Amino acid sequence: MIKAVIFDLDGVIVSTDEYHYLAWKQLADEKGYSFTRQDNERLRGVSRMESLELILRDASQRYSQAEKLAMAETKNVIYRQLLSKLQADAVLPGVLDCLVDLKARGVKVAIGSSSKNAAYILQAIGLDRTFDTVVDGTCITRSKPDPEVFSQAAQQLGMAPESCLVVEDAAAGIEAALAAGMAVLAVGTAADDPRAHLAVSNLSQITTESMLQLQLPSVA
Ligand code: G6P
Ligand code: MG
Numbered sequence: 001m002i003k004a005v006i007f008d009l010d011g012v013i014v015s016t017d018e019y020h021y022l023a024w025k026q027l028a029d030e031k032g033y034s035f036t037r038q039d040n041e042r043l044r045g046v047s048r049m050e051s052l053e054l055i056l057r058d059a060s061q062r063y064s065q066a067e068k069l070a071m072a073e074t075k076n077v078i079y080r081q082l083l084s085k086l087q088a089d090a091v092l093p094g095v096l097d098c099l100v101d102l103k104a105r106g107v108k109v110a111i112g113s114s115s116k117n118a119a120y121i122l123q124a125i126g127l128d129r130t131f132d133t134v135v136d137g138t139c140i141t142r143s144k145p146d147p148e149v150f151s152q153a154a155q156q157l158g159m160a161p162e163s164c165l166v167v168e169d170a171a172a173g174i175e176a177a178l179a180a181g182m183a184v185l186a187v188g189t190a191a192d193d194p195r196a197h198l199a200v201s202n203l204s205q206i207t208t209e210s211m212l213q214l215q216l217p218s219v220a
Pocket of ligand 2: 008009010011012044045168169170173
């Protein structure tokens with residue numbers, strides 16, 4: 001029986017993909033590297049520094065750690081400028097009803113995100129007081145696909161992993177949730193990932209009842 005739902009933030013609660021893309025693209029253009037929307041898809045759920053490593057993977061030039069940190073900071077400054085446009089209407093379809101319904105049923109809700117901008121984003125969309133706990137990129141030492149972010153959220157909620165359902169839009173996030181021993185609902189571009197236990201295009205396409213009825217085969 002599912003007693004808690006842990007939501008990824010970017011791509012699940014709110015659409016920030018385009019802003020991430022535009023910010024990385026500006027940095028890549030300045031440095032003379034190619035960066036496409038398809039490349040951006042591979043960065044879903046991947047931490048800022050690991051995203052930069054992926055972008056620089058084929059670069060002939062070698063950068064020091066200090067230079068890489070400066071590049072990541074440049075990207076973040078651009079991203080934060082773009083995020084300043086973010087408002088409550090950026091919340092993805094079905095999210096608000098889903099949260100209201102889960103809370104009415106006494107289900108705990110959490111955020112499990114790799115982002116260090118999570119608190120800022122939640123405040124911008126008016127959801128900074130909604131979740132029972134928020135575990136984000138500032139709390140963890142290992143990023144998805146490591147299970148740390150979800151294990152920490154479950155621990156803070158006082159829930160066993162098998163009582164938790166993770167909602168994810170990224171392959172790295174699905175892998176992290178499975179490694180944490182949790183059930184997974186895939187949304188958006190992750191909906192065709194065969195490892196997910198449930199999949200929908202967005203949260204307006206599923207009832208909270210069917211989310212809560214989910215049982216992992218190993219613990220059923
Ligand atoms: C989320 C996004 C990633 C992003 C990561 C870190 O997981 O899907 O694309 O790189 O957060 O975000 P941050 O806001 O800390 O740069
Ligand atoms: Mg995501």
